[in-house]
Amino acid sequence: MVIKILGSAAGGGFPQWNCNCRNCSRFRQGRVRSSARTQTQIAFSPDNQTWFLVGASPDLRSQILCSRALSPRAGDTSSPIAGIFLPSAEVDAVMGLLHLREFQRFVVYATAAVQDMLKAENRIFQVLSRGNPPVEWRTLSSKGRVGCYFSDDPGASFVCDTIPLSNSFPDYVGFKFRGVEGTNEASVGFLFGIAGKSFLVAPSLSNVDGFRHTAALSADLMLIDGTFWSDDELRRTGRSNKTAREMGHLPLSGPGGLLARFPRDVPGRRILIHINNTNPILDEDSEEHRVVRDAGFEIAYDGLEIRL
Amino acid sequence: MVIKILGSAAGGGFPQWNCNCRNCSRFRQGRVRSSARTQTQIAFSPDNQTWFLVGASPDLRSQILCSRALSPRAGDTSSPIAGIFLPSAEVDAVMGLLHLREFQRFVVYATAAVQDMLKAENRIFQVLSRGNPPVEWRTLSSKGRVGCYFSDDPGASFVCDTIPLSNSFPDYVGFKFRGVEGTNEASVGFLFGIAGKSFLVAPSLSNVDGFRHTAALSADLMLIDGTFWSDDELRRTGRSNKTAREMGHLPLSGPGGLLARFPRDVPGRRILIHINNTNPILDEDSEEHRVVRDAGFEIAYDGLEIRL
Secondary structure, eight states: OEEEEEEOBOTTOBSOTTOOSHHHHHHHTTOSOOOOBOBOEEEEESSSSSEEEESOOTTHHHHHHTOGGGSOOTTOSSOSEEEEEOSOOOHHHHGGGGGGOSSOOOEEEEEHHHHIIIIITBGGGGGGGOSSSOOEEEEEOTTOEEEEOOSSOGGGOEEEEEEEEEOOOOTTOOGGGSOOTTOOOSEEEEEEEETTEEEEEESOOSOGGGGTTSGGGGOSEEEEEOOOSSTTHHHHTTSOSOOTGGGTOOOSSSTTSHHHHSOTTOOSEEEEESBOTTOGGGSTTSHHHHHHHHTTEEEOOTTOEEEO | OEEEEEEOBOTTOBSOTTOOSHHHHHHHTTOSOOOOBOBOEEEEESSSSSEEEESOOTTHHHHHHTOGGGSOOTTOSSOSEEEEEOSBOOHHHHGGGGGGOSSOOOEEEEEHHHHIIIIITBGGGGGGGOSSSOOEEEEEOTTOEEEEOOSSOGGGOEEEEEEEEEOOOOTTOOGGGSOOTTOOOSEEEEEEEETTEEEEEESOOSOGGGGTTSGGGGOSEEEEEOOOSSTTHHHHTTSOSOOTGGGTOOOSSSTTSHHHHSOTTOOSEEEEESBOTTOGGGSTTSHHHHHHHHTTOEEOOTTOEEEO
């Protein structure tokens, strides 16, 4: 199995179009050792032929073009992308669906809550129905498993467990679709199991208890929420009045942060994704970058490829 | 005044993510003399300080990053982009608004019809209201003129005439918002007048009569619809069942096409924009490319900059 990190930044990317924070301004001036990052986008292929996406980033068009494996092969009339798993209805997880409006069939896997937020009040996504056959939506139960059999080769099939993570809703969602308290279907993680290997994707993690008692912790690879270093990061940089936790993200640092709370005995590779432009770990010479690496976490970058 | 063509392709860009047409497949194989193109996006600045956009392309984030002039200057806390003129509610003209969701005030200029299509049935655009102050929407009359005074320097102000072009609605728009027949407010062109110079932007032109009797034909620069070479181009390449005309675009070739119908005595520079991935003029060695150039039209490419 191949997993590609096509994008590794949080919403807005790095640098961000209207931001002059310490990271963004120093990056534009060439004064920081770091890499530009597009918005978080994962792609994986069980057989190196058919591809699946996790999330649909606002940068998806350019991310697909950067990867020859995701382009139509000679003689084919369509893309090798067969399905998309949506972890939430946040703009940076769904906007890319509009990049895929050019008359191709694929399957979108999402919880009922995510589908409601997206479709009921946003007709623009109906551009996905123009194809013949149209894009197909399949509903994920927030605690269920779905099997994906997409080719004649049974070895290429895989399973996906949906892990309910939080009831944090995007700002744009109307009251009517803010879902049932406690269902935690608004933001989910995915645990993919393929040929005896597994990997977790959880770009929004409001606490580590969410998957503490699941098989997630034994995954061979964990792609997890590295959005913010500190809880008040956006306030201090003047970008927002919200804390990391209010936005559904456990910060990396602090006594209750991800680094402190994360179980010590996790066997798999741990890679931080969805890194905000304000996060000091983006600076490869920073103390925060060193602390994260010393704690056993890798920091995702665009183009990182993993084979399991 | 500076005008930048940040993107020059039609919806989907060139190459297109799921397309293997003659242009896209040869481009991927390095077998055609042509340039990759992002989706049509114009930026202009009357004073080289404050910038305005025409359209909000799906590729807007990367297009802004490619142009240093559009990034925050040292010491500034926000982008120099002050306003956006929307020619239609088509996905490739509005999706980029979602790239600009990061808490900045700017002004969106659009007809009432375009605003209705966009806002009434698409809550996702409410992310633009999160800032303090929020993004401001100003309504353009389809035959009116608006004056833009954005700095203390009166020489930096400009006027914008809205030119009604067609009542062609995007596929996703519900029946209720398909507007009043004959108002032609669904798709408009813009004629900008600044310090004695003028330029026209019309990425969707269903006929040339639309601006035949206006000041548009005397513009110093015309950025006009070069989407399709022939009326049945999408049918022949298997991409759609619609003709160019059914999609609101006058094809370039044929007895009733743009090249045949365009007035001979136009004084200004004429540049084709919004070029579809299937259009043979993208191949710089093609007969169609030569015919267009011989007829006095330039073919836009990403990065083209014009000073008036």
